[in-house]
Amino acid sequence: MEILVCARRVPDTSENEIQLNSAGNDIERDDLVYSINEPDNYAVEEALQIVAKSGGNVTVATVGTSEDEEILRREMAMGANHGVLLSDDAFAGSDGKGIATVLKGFVQKGKFDLILTGVQAEDGGAQVGGMLAAMLDYPFASLVDSIEVLDGNKLKVGREIEGGNKEISEIDLPCVLSIQTGINEPRYVGMRGIRQVASLEIPTYGAADLGVDKAAVGEVAAKVKRDDYFVPALGKGAEILEGSNEEIADKLIELMKAKGGLQ
Amino acid sequence: MTARIFVYIAHKAGVVDDSAAELLAAAKTIDPAETPTAVVVGCGPEFDAVCNTLCASFAKVWKIADPSLAYPNAELVRQALVKVLPQGALVLVPHNHFGIDLAPGLSIKLNAAYVSDVVGIDGVDGTNLKVVRQEFGGQISTHVRCNIASGAVITLRPGAFKAVESAPAAGVAVDKSAEVGALTAKRRYVTTIAPEAADVDITKEAVLVSIGRGIQEQDNISIAQELAEALGAGLSCSRPVVDAKWLPKSRQVGSSGQTVKPKIYLACGISGSFQHLAGIKGNPFIVAINKNSKAPIFQVADVGIVTDMLEFLPELTNKVRETKQVSA
Numbered sequence: 001m002e003i004l005v006c007a008r009r010v011p012d013t014s015e016n017e018i019q020l021n022s023a024g025n026d027i028e029r030d031d032l033v034y035s036i037n038e039p040d041n042y043a044v045e046e047a048l049q050i051v052a053k054s055g056g057n058v059t060v061a062t063v064g065t066s067e068d069e070e071i072l073r074r075e076m077a078m079g080a081n082h083g084v085l086l087s088d089d090a091f092a093g094s095d096g097k098g099i100a101t102v103l104k105g106f107v108q109k110g111k112f113d114l115i116l117t118g119v120q121a122e123d124g125g126a127q128v129g130g131m132l133a134a135m136l137d138y139p140f141a142s143l144v145d146s147i148e149v150l151d152g153n154k155l156k157v158g159r160e161i162e163g164g165n166k167e168i169s170e171i172d173l174p175c176v177l178s179i180q181t182g183i184n185e186p187r188y189v190g191m192r193g194i195r196q197v198a199s200l201e202i203p204t205y206g207a208a209d210l211g212v213d214k215a216a217v218g219e220v221a222a223k224v225k226r227d228d229y230f231v232p233a234l235g236k237g238a239e240i241l242e243g244s245n246e247e248i249a250d251k252l253i254e255l256m257k258a259k260g261g262l263q
Numbered sequence: 264m265t266a267r268i269f270v271y272i273a274h275k276a277g278v279v280d281d282s283a284a285e286l287l288a289a290a291k292t293i294d295p296a297e298t299p300t301a302v303v304v305g306c307g308p309e310f311d312a313v314c315n316t317l318c319a320s321f322a323k324v325w326k327i328a329d330p331s332l333a334y335p336n337a338e339l340v341r342q343a344l345v346k347v348l349p350q351g352a353l354v355l356v357p358h359n360h361f362g363i364d365l366a367p368g369l370s371i372k373l374n375a376a377y378v379s380d381v382v383g384i385d386g387v388d389g390t391n392l393k394v395v396r397q398e399f400g401g402q403i404s405t406h407v408r409c410n411i412a413s414g415a416v417i418t419l420r421p422g423a424f425k426a427v428e429s430a431p432a433a434g435v436a437v438d439k440s441a442e443v444g445a446l447t448a449k450r451r452y453v454t455t456i457a458p459e460a461a462d463v464d465i466t467k468e469a470v471l472v473s474i475g476r477g478i479q480e481q482d483n484i485s486i487a488q489e490l491a492e493a494l495g496a497g498l499s500c501s502r503p504v505v506d507a508k509w510l511p512k513s514r515q516v517g518s519s520g521q522t523v524k525p526k527i528y529l530a531c532g533i534s535g536s537f538q539h540l541a542g543i544k545g546n547p548f549i550v551a552i553n554k555n556s557k558a559p560i561f562q563v564a565d566v567g568i569v570t571d572m573l574e575f576l577p578e579l580t581n582k583v584r585e586t587k588q589v590s591a
Contacts, residue, residue, distance in 0.1 A: 011399070013399050013400055013402070013534075014476055017402070017555050017556075017557050018398075018399040018402040018403050018557070019403075019557070020403065027399075027403060096367070096377060097370070097371070097376075097377065100371075119363075122398065122399050122400065123398040123399060125377070125378070125379035125380060125396075126363050126367075126379055126380070127366075127367040127377055127379055128367075129367070130363070130364070130366070130367025130368045131367045131368065131370065131371050131377070133368055134341075134367070134368030134369075134371035134372055135371055138449075139338055139448070139449035139450040140337075140338070140364070140368060140450070141364065141450060142360070142363045142364045143360055143363060143364075156453070158456075159360065159364075160360065160519050161360045161361075161455070161519075162359070162360060162518060162519065163458070163519075163520075163521075163522070164457075164458030164512055164513070164515070164519065164520055164521065165455050165456065165457055165458065166455065166456040166458075167360075167452070167455050168452075168453040168454050168455070168456060169336075169450050169451060169452050169453055170450070170451045170453060171449065171450040171451075172449040172450070175449070175450070178363075181502065181503075181506045182502070182505055182506035182508075185507075185508060223376035223409060223410040223415075224376055224377070224378050224407060224408070224409045224410075225407065225408050226405045226406070226407055226408075227393075227405070227406040227407065227408055228405065228406050229398075229403050229404070229405050230403070230404050230405070230406070231403060231404070232397070232401070232403075232404045232559075232562070237561065237562060238549075238551055238561045238562075238563075238564035238565060238566055238567030239565065239566050239567065240561075240566075240567045240568070240569060241566060241567065241568050245570060245574060245575050245578045246578060246582075248568055248570070248575070249575070249578050249579045249581075249582040250582060252550065252566070252568070252579065253579075253582055253583060253586055255548075255550075255566060256470075256494075256527055256548075256550075257586075259526060259527055259548045260469075260526055260527075261469065261470045261494070261496075261526055261527035261548070262494065262583065262586065262587075
């Protein structure tokens, strides 16, 4: 099976506190630690497990700039066969539909049986996979937490729905799936693995290579635009307990006693 | 503005989902003068009951009845909606597992803008709808402009819009089924699997020690377990702990896990995403313990402690044990 995984490089919220910049028009991006969007990493692992059983290749693509190559290399160190950067000045400022339009151009250059995305990016809208599927007239399933390859060019997929329930469907290939975290246990990538792919050439495709109309992507085509960032107004907000850990523990125990949580 | 706001109605077993009233309230913030139209799909006697219920709160109800829509398969629902919705429609959909499945593709097929997981609506300015979204797990918000000149599909965060009491509508259901025609899907619903029985039922606990990403390693879980034992509390968690397979899914609090209603909830190393908070009901006394003072959990907690949970919890466990010895 030929599998394409669409991935993104995002600020890693487990490593950073996200703050407003002084102008209030963006988050403070200096000193941010970036990594691959977490659900995208699960998608790559799932793709690797499928080709390990059924054969084929895994290609990881990202829409971005040369800075984003690092996640492609990381996923190649994990085992992906190819990494591809889709990059053009005309792509800057794209909304979700613009990104899906670029990816559609790349999909149509190749022959992929299965396209995976992460369910959502930290700063995204859980949208690109569903849009891409609709543009290609492929079936789509979101929040996928299990995949089984069936005979007859189809998959059995599980979706995570409410209350711990799992919705099972059959879906024809080619299709697009958005992958939920927890579907597998992504393998560890060591520094040695990263070094082995450090000097590989990453192919880069622009709008002309992909047959993408520049008027259909980027800032000019975007119907959805951010005006600014702001820190949400606090609700009532928590009463912050101060002092040493020991002092705080004493205060907390008194509070829990008062609330009937400690007899 | 011409009448063009449509509210997608989710329902199950003959009961209209809570999101319907929230979406109606949101529609009124887009244009108070407009009468939004409820759009609902399904089939059978339970579906008729849903349509009747809707007529009490919506003046206009469009119903699409078809045997293939007995289960809401997003691919089929999308085809049906594309057939009936007018050019330029503003379609409101709940941002849940169904909305995430339906809405992005629907926006493409309608050639409409798409904006997802909206938590606030500031109104319309020319051809732009101004909305509020959150990013990075709620650590930061953004004002977003969405050009609605050729329509839009908008998903709204459950719970973000308060349902408003309104006068009974005495609405009329218009049967749109004939406009839809045959529906075919390349994705076919098979079944729904209920969660496995749990070793511990966290929904029954009066006190929960709940752990998140801040637990860092599997070996640290014993730190939280010891506190839970000292307190006579249950041990629950947020999604990353289940993703890492450190605790079973039955211990997960949140929209995709369990809904709990304890008296006291100790959120340890949990950032407080809306999906997690959606699983905490009954207005418990929430204690947030987190290194990151910007974590959204501090906005909803009653008491906050900005510290490393791995250092604080053992201290707390010792104090709880001492307290119990004294009182015993």
